[in-house]
Amino acid sequence: MSTDQNTDQNTQPAPRYALSARAAALRSSDVRELLKAAQQAQVISLAGGLPAAELFDTEGLRAATLAALDTNPAAALQYGLTEGQTALREALQAREREQGIALAGRALLVTTGSQQALDIVARLLLDEGDVVVVQRPSYLAALQTFNLAGAQCLGLDEDEEGARVEDLETMAFPRKPKLVYLVTPFANPSGATLSLRRRRWLLEWAARNEVLVLEDDPYGVLRTEGQELPSLAALAQDVPGARAWVGRTSTLSKAVAPGLRLGWLVLPTALAEAAARVKQSMDLHTSSFAQEVAAHYLAGGRLPAHLARVRGAYRERRRALCQALREAFGGALEFSEPEGGMFLWAHFTDGTDTRALLPAALAAGMAFVPGDAFYAGAAPRDRLRLSFSTETPERLREGVARLRKAWEASRRG
Amino acid sequence: MSTDQNTDQNTQPAPRYALSARAAALRSSDVRELLKAAQQAQVISLAGGLPAAELFDTEGLRAATLAALDTNPAAALQYGLTEGQTALREALQAREREQGIALAGRALLVTTGSQQALDIVARLLLDEGDVVVVQRPSYLAALQTFNLAGAQCLGLDEDEEGARVEDLETMAFPRKPKLVYLVTPFANPSGATLSLRRRRWLLEWAARNEVLVLEDDPYGVLRTEGQELPSLAALAQDVPGARAWVGRTSTLSKAVAPGLRLGWLVLPTALAEAAARVKQSMDLHTSSFAQEVAAHYLAGGRLPAHLARVRGAYRERRRALCQALREAFGGALEFSEPEGGMFLWAHFTDGTDTRALLPAALAAGMAFVPGDAFYAGAAPRDRLRLSFSTETPERLREGVARLRKAWEASRRG
Numbered sequence: 001m002s003t004d005q006n007t008d009q010n011t012q013p014a015p016r017y018a019l020s021a022r023a024a025a026l027r028s029s030d031v032r033e034l035l036k037a038a039q040q041a042q043v044i045s046l047a048g049g050l051p052a053a054e055l056f057d058t059e060g061l062r063a064a065t066l067a068a069l070d071t072n073p074a075a076a077l078q079y080g081l082t083e084g085q086t087a088l089r090e091a092l093q094a095r096e097r098e099q100g101i102a103l104a105g106r107a108l109l110v111t112t113g114s115q116q117a118l119d120i121v122a123r124l125l126l127d128e129g130d131v132v133v134v135q136r137p138s139y140l141a142a143l144q145t146f147n148l149a150g151a152q153c154l155g156l157d158e159d160e161e162g163a164r165v166e167d168l169e170t171m172a173f174p175r176k177p178k179l180v181y182l183v184t185p186f187a188n189p190s191g192a193t194l195s196l197r198r199r200r201w202l203l204e205w206a207a208r209n210e211v212l213v214l215e216d217d218p219y220g221v222l223r224t225e226g227q228e229l230p231s232l233a234a235l236a237q238d239v240p241g242a243r244a245w246v247g248r249t250s251t252l253s254k255a256v257a258p259g260l261r262l263g264w265l266v267l268p269t270a271l272a273e274a275a276a277r278v279k280q281s282m283d284l285h286t287s288s289f290a291q292e293v294a295a296h297y298l299a300g301g302r303l304p305a306h307l308a309r310v311r312g313a314y315r316e317r318r319r320a321l322c323q324a325l326r327e328a329f330g331g332a333l334e335f336s337e338p339e340g341g342m343f344l345w346a347h348f349t350d351g352t353d354t355r356a357l358l359p360a361a362l363a364a365g366m367a368f369v370p371g372d373a374f375y376a377g378a379a380p381r382d383r384l385r386l387s388f389s390t391e392t393p394e395r396l397r398e399g400v401a402r403l404r405k406a407w408e409a410s411r412r413g
Numbered sequence: 414m415s416t417d418q419n420t421d422q423n424t425q426p427a428p429r430y431a432l433s434a435r436a437a438a439l440r441s442s443d444v445r446e447l448l449k450a451a452q453q454a455q456v457i458s459l460a461g462g463l464p465a466a467e468l469f470d471t472e473g474l475r476a477a478t479l480a481a482l483d484t485n486p487a488a489a490l491q492y493g494l495t496e497g498q499t500a501l502r503e504a505l506q507a508r509e510r511e512q513g514i515a516l517a518g519r520a521l522l523v524t525t526g527s528q529q530a531l532d533i534v535a536r537l538l539l540d541e542g543d544v545v546v547v548q549r550p551s552y553l554a555a556l557q558t559f560n561l562a563g564a565q566c567l568g569l570d571e572d573e574e575g576a577r578v579e580d581l582e583t584m585a586f587p588r589k590p591k592l593v594y595l596v597t598p599f600a601n602p603s604g605a606t607l608s609l610r611r612r613r614w615l616l617e618w619a620a621r622n623e624v625l626v627l628e629d630d631p632y633g634v635l636r637t638e639g640q641e642l643p644s645l646a647a648l649a650q651d652v653p654g655a656r657a658w659v660g661r662t663s664t665l666s667k668a669v670a671p672g673l674r675l676g677w678l679v680l681p682t683a684l685a686e687a688a689a690r691v692k693q694s695m696d697l698h699t700s701s702f703a704q705e706v707a708a709h710y711l712a713g714g715r716l717p718a719h720l721a722r723v724r725g726a727y728r729e730r731r732r733a734l735c736q737a738l739r740e741a742f743g744g745a746l747e748f749s750e751p752e753g754g755m756f757l758w759a760h761f762t763d764g765t766d767t768r769a770l771l772p773a774a775l776a777a778g779m780a781f782v783p784g785d786a787f788y789a790g791a792a793p794r795d796r797l798r799l800s801f802s803t804e805t806p807e808r809l810r811e812g813v814a815r816l817r818k819a820w821e822a823s824r825r826g
Binding site: 014015016017018019020021022023024026027028050051053054056058061062065066069073074075076077078079080112113115116119123124125126127128130141144145148149178210212244245253257258259260261268270271274277278280281282283284285286287288289290292293 | 703
């Protein structure tokens with residue numbers, strides 16, 4: 001017997017923890033590891049999914065905080081209602097109504113970011129083995145959340161009209177889907193926007209089949225050109241029976257600041273009440289401090305000018321990126337320029353393997369996300385996602401030059 | 414066929430939503446409904462579980478917010494790490510070390526209140542049908558969380574030494590427990606503190622049986638007299654093999670302000686890494702805005718004086734409540750005065766049914782929580798929980814006078 005067995009915990013055999021089956025199946029993204037190198041300052045990162053920090057309205061948020069603490073400190077600092085602070089709920093409801101969404105028969109719940117809205121809906125609806133339909137390529141954190149609730153995710157391919165929802169009629173489902181989850185405008189990563197025709201079709205399908213459609217709309221506020229499409233929640237008013245089968249989530253992360261961690265979830269009232277019970281078990285309520293600051297910020301009237309500034313900067317950046325890519329790669333790289341959002345989704349027509357390209361790109365001083373990272377199963381290898389939100393036009397052009405250098409080296413190698 | 418079938422969605426049959434089995438089993442507390450009347454200003458509420466709002470250090474938090482937004486606005490407003498903001502994690506780690514807790518081999522995760530810490534641990538460990546051991550009476554939101562993760566909760570009775578952990582040896586478990594969850598000092602609702610002897614015994618049991626013990630310590634900072642006991646996490650250093658089987662959660666809700674929604678979770682590193690993946694699916698991360706404000710607040714050095722003020726007020730209130738109860742009820746109401754926390758747990762020796770008493774108490778202008786609300790199954794009917802944190806000594810005395818009036822009426826009736 002070893003003599004040191006009790007001298008140090010480190011010499012004992014490592015304990016074996018029995019994780020839940022669902023937690024054990026959660027994997028850390030290998031791309032996350034690869035991209036740690038992208039956090040160095042000299043790397044021009046087109047890999048992130050962040051809004052531009054230098055555009056945050058710090059001055060407005062500072063004033064809003066002072067207003068919140070001066071007006072009613074207890075509201076900001078005490079426990080609050082699970083559904084959310086009244087002032088913020090009313091402000092968000094007003095925003096929804098401005099977008100043509102009638103709220104009769106629906107209720108709005110403030111969430112800890114829209115990620116929590118996904119988790120709430122997942123836990124509200126999904127039992128082990130249930131089917132969720134998503135678009136493919138997918139927002140991976142949503143897949144993780146649905147998987148953590150025990151669900152299996154099936155993907156709808158995308159084209160220039162967004163997710164091919166008509167495929168819902170012909171897909172072979174192991175069981176009837178419980179949920180269809182779509183990022184409707186400017187999807188992450190593809191940038192695709194669901195067309196009006198498909199929105200109507202989907203609503204009719206949802207009403208006919210009694211399946212909840214959850215519309216995730218984080219990027220709609222970042223539209224810089226083109227016609228704004230009515231949301232599924234707004235359109236549902238014209239499709240008999242559809243209103244009862246549409247949920248909607250959005251966030252202040254892109255319009256104001258992600259650090260507040262404020263999103264919201266609109267559901268038919270019967271579902272919203274059950275959703276509040278689920279949320280209560282998750283975190284009692286979302287930070288009332290952040291909520292009161294946001295309510296004062298929205299009441300302060302600075303948001304429209306702030307959004308105009310953000311949209312202007314993103315448009316300039318997106319155009320710079322697109323132009324540089326066209327000049328650097330010509331026909332070797334295809335993409336369609338989206339009318340907003342934060343992402344460009346491109347593919348190499350010469351079959352370049354973007355995952356293999358990434359180390360060379362990082363070595364050349366730029367970062368992107370290989371497209372296969374956004375697929376749960378079989379994935380094309382020739383895609384990449386480029387974010388244009390956080391870098392200046394000049395740095396975006398330099399980033400593209402570095403990408404071209406890496407690409408050329410890979411073609412020679 | 415009705416002619417109005419398409420004129421109004423309200424005339425259509427209400428849709429039937431298929432909730433997940435776990436969400437469908439979540440019930441709204443009937444006590445919550447009863448106590449809505451307690452929110453009226455003329456009602457003296459001893460029913461709440463809130464800290465005293467008038468004692469919040471608004472001035473300190475205002476200064477901390479300005480410091481956070483002036484020093485590094487991007488840190489407060491941008492997306493952050495799932496594990497938490499570095500400055501806050503370091504400050505919380507320093508607090509843990511001050512309490513004798515060695516952090517080698519452990520990691521600290523910032524959570525959206527300690528409620529989320531419970532949810533993270535539940536989802537990390539629990540599969541359908543798993544067993545969690547709790548104390549009885551119980552913190553109900555913890556039971557809800559464990560149930561939402563599919564677990565069944567079994568209760569340890571309490572006595573003056575806290576939960577009777579020795580019963581773990583003789584309880585008939587349907588399967589080996591995955592988790593023991595205990596509020597160690599000043600439990601809610603009982604106010605009981607787990608004795609040093611039982612802490613040691615529990616750690617030996619956990620190491621021998623390889624079962625995680627989660628220590629929830631929201632109220633330890635509210636100790637006003639008596640000897641502070643070492644936490645399970647601190648004691649575990651002296652019990653061979655125990656460190657690997659102790660988790661710990663606490664919160665800034667009682668020390669600073671609940672509205673920040675900031676808690677933390679300390680786990681052995683291997684579990685903490687898996688916990689971060691779970692948390693990422695839940696809300697990406699906790700509000701970086703609230704975290705940076707809290708980090709600046711803790712760095713500002715005002716907390717000790719603030720806590721002294723809070724403890725002084727709570728002690729005065731608790732004493733006033735206890736004295737008034739002794740004078741009003743004599744031997745008809747038994748309780749032991751805790752050395753801290755926010756709650757008094759009492760029982761009527763004359764067999765008064767406290768749930769039946771509540772309407773009369775509300776009618777007389779005071780509120781409490783009937784004790785049976787804190788039991789999942791069979792419950793004694795003669796207990797009640799009285800909170801002393803939010804009312805002044807004068808209002809507490811008046812509240813007791815109203816309770817006595819209701820009690821006398823109930824004895825006549």
